Amino acid sequence: MVSLLIREKIYINEVVLGTAFGVLMGPHVANAFDPRSWGTHTSVVTLEVMRIVLATGLFAIGVELPQSYLADHAKSLLILVVPTMAFGWLVIAGFIVAIFPNLSFISALAISACLTPTDPIISAAIIGGKYAMKHVPGNLRRILAAESAANDGLAYPFLSISIYLTVETSRRVAFGKWFLVGWLYEVILGTVLGAVLGRLFCIVMKISYGRGYIDRESYVAQYLALALLTIGIASSIGTDDLLTAFAAGSAISWDGHFNTQIEDEVFSSVIDLLLNCGCFIYIGAWLPFDSFNSPELGITPWRLILLFLVVMFLRRIPSILLLYRWIPEIDGWREALMCGHFGPMGVGAVFVSTLALSRLPTPQSPPQNQQELLAATLQTLVSFVVLGSILIHGLSIPSFSFGKRLHSRTVSLTHTWTSRQTNGPDWLLWARRAPAPGAGASVPQTANASVTDLESAMSPHIKKGNLESDAPVMSQDDVMHEAHEPPLGEAALTEDLPEEHGTTEASAGGVSFAKDLTSTPARFSPETVDDSHEDDPGPPSGARTPNRPNGVPSAFMDHEPTPPQTPTRVVRFPEGQ
Numbered sequence: 001m002v003s004l005l006i007r008e009k010i011y012i013n014e015v016v017l018g019t020a021f022g023v024l025m026g027p028h029v030a031n032a033f034d035p036r037s038w039g040t041h042t043s044v045v046t047l048e049v050m051r052i053v054l055a056t057g058l059f060a061i062g063v064e065l066p067q068s069y070l071a072d073h074a075k076s077l078l079i080l081v082v083p084t085m086a087f088g089w090l091v092i093a094g095f096i097v098a099i100f101p102n103l104s105f106i107s108a109l110a111i112s113a114c115l116t117p118t119d120p121i122i123s124a125a126i127i128g129g130k131y132a133m134k135h136v137p138g139n140l141r142r143i144l145a146a147e148s149a150a151n152d153g154l155a156y157p158f159l160s161i162s163i164y165l166t167v168e169t170s171r172r173v174a175f176g177k178w179f180l181v182g183w184l185y186e187v188i189l190g191t192v193l194g195a196v197l198g199r200l201f202c203i204v205m206k207i208s209y210g211r212g213y214i215d216r217e218s219y220v221a222q223y224l225a226l227a228l229l230t231i232g233i234a235s236s237i238g239t240d241d242l243l244t245a246f247a248a249g250s251a252i253s254w255d256g257h258f259n260t261q262i263e264d265e266v267f268s269s270v271i272d273l274l275l276n277c278g279c280f281i282y283i284g285a286w287l288p289f290d291s292f293n294s295p296e297l298g299i300t301p302w303r304l305i306l307l308f309l310v311v312m313f314l315r316r317i318p319s320i321l322l323l324y325r326w327i328p329e330i331d332g333w334r335e336a337l338m339c340g341h342f343g344p345m346g347v348g349a350v351f352v353s354t355l356a357l358s359r360l361p362t363p364q365s366p367p368q369n370q371q372e373l374l375a376a377t378l379q380t381l382v383s384f385v386v387l388g389s390i391l392i393h394g395l396s397i398p399s400f401s402f403g404k405r406l407h408s409r410t411v412s413l414t415h416t417w418t419s420r421q422t423n424g425p426d427w428l429l430w431a432r433r434a435p436a437p438g439a440g441a442s443v444p445q446t447a448n449a450s451v452t453d454l455e456s457a458m459s460p461h462i463k464k465g466n467l468e469s470d471a472p473v474m475s476q477d478d479v480m481h482e483a484h485e486p487p488l489g490e491a492a493l494t495e496d497l498p499e500e501h502g503t504t505e506a507s508a509g510g511v512s513f514a515k516d517l518t519s520t521p522a523r524f525s526p527e528t529v530d531d532s533h534e535d536d537p538g539p540p541s542g543a544r545t546p547n548r549p550n551g552v553p554s555a556f557m558d559h560e561p562t563p564p565q566t567p568t569r570v571v572r573f574p575e576g577q
Contacts, residue, residue, distance in 0.1 A: 018283075034285065043354055049279060050348075050354065054120070054347050064145075081150050111377075116151070117345075119389075122389070132397070136338075153190070193244050280347075298377075318340075345389040353382040360374060
């Protein structure tokens, strides 16, 4: 009912609204929807819901990027993604150990791996909004979208090494599985698989379209079908399905043909909006508020708040401020600071934490070892940071917009109040005054000029307090109305004629036309006006001129009429000719 008002005027996106609605409908308020009441099926349903929403969003980002964008900006993406993720992963893990002493550094690495990826759903909702379109450069929006899509898939290696070091007894075996499974099979094979599938479908659909087998509606239908097919194949063989979906979306639109066919189609946007709203309603109801205060596990509210502040300020901002000089798309430290700030955590963090939980043993109460402690605390820490990120990043644009409007209104109010500190009436502030003949100083023409300034500039023709002047005082509407009156009388007979052709025959067409326009015939014999305009003192003060509206001095004219560049003749004919 009020979606346009909320999204386009207040700049609150579906991420914040969906999460708030989920909290209201969840077990802690209305108790109408409780995903955690499903028992052992909760983790499976949560994992698959997050997988579908993430893969669809990553596929959409790959499709919407410009033609061959990844190849043209590979260096910038590589610098922005890999060092930033590695820096945040290690730094946040160190602070987790300091804040929660019960956790080991390996367990802290697993938790930090869940917080490493930037959420593409929240990023797309923020950088694709009306405010960002007006105030954020296009190259910055595209690099942020591509970075948020790429680092979601690259979160697998950071998580897998942490899980292998936690569950494996030998570090040699853990690093071997991390290289073979985490990098070669999941990341490399997943990327190649997505690129091959995307390029293959691009070629097949171009051939079918060229032969008239499909139309544009078929392209729009394939938008969602190809995303689901890609993640289905990748999940079946165990590769990185998120990276596969992003690679497939980029490959299918590599030459721009797919983008052209789905251009101006709103079906895909509607599908994305529905999936995103449903996903964040699910997250709002899924959040474990009861676990945010668990002293037996070492979890207290103040520690969670401290962890969130550390993640917000140290996860991305320092590394991007150090690396932005090698990223051409980021122009200056202000844009680098904005890139570091807009690294939200949401669907991706919930998905990775649920995936990590599926590879850990079921915790007992109390936990018996470090693996069970990690399983018991993982989603609590991640979900609190996700909730804080949704609030902070989702409300950043409304805060910027409100602050900008408040500053603008404060300056305008101060300026208006200062202008009103005068002794004259309010209507006089907007009256434009023409200088009287011989006035030494020019009259301020701005609307906010005070009465004192006007009086001093127009003296001695104005008596202070009475505001008497030889020049008339007119409002802006009167001036604009009279300034556009067409010239009449002699001005209608003005005709540009050559010097050597002043006879009636040479200018018969122009004479007859001018004669027809006049309502009363001329009563004088033909006479020629002097062509010279040099040393012309002009009409006396108050006199009417053909090129100036009646009673309007030159000071009221926004643009003074320019004298004609060619000699003019005014021809008058006696009555009857």
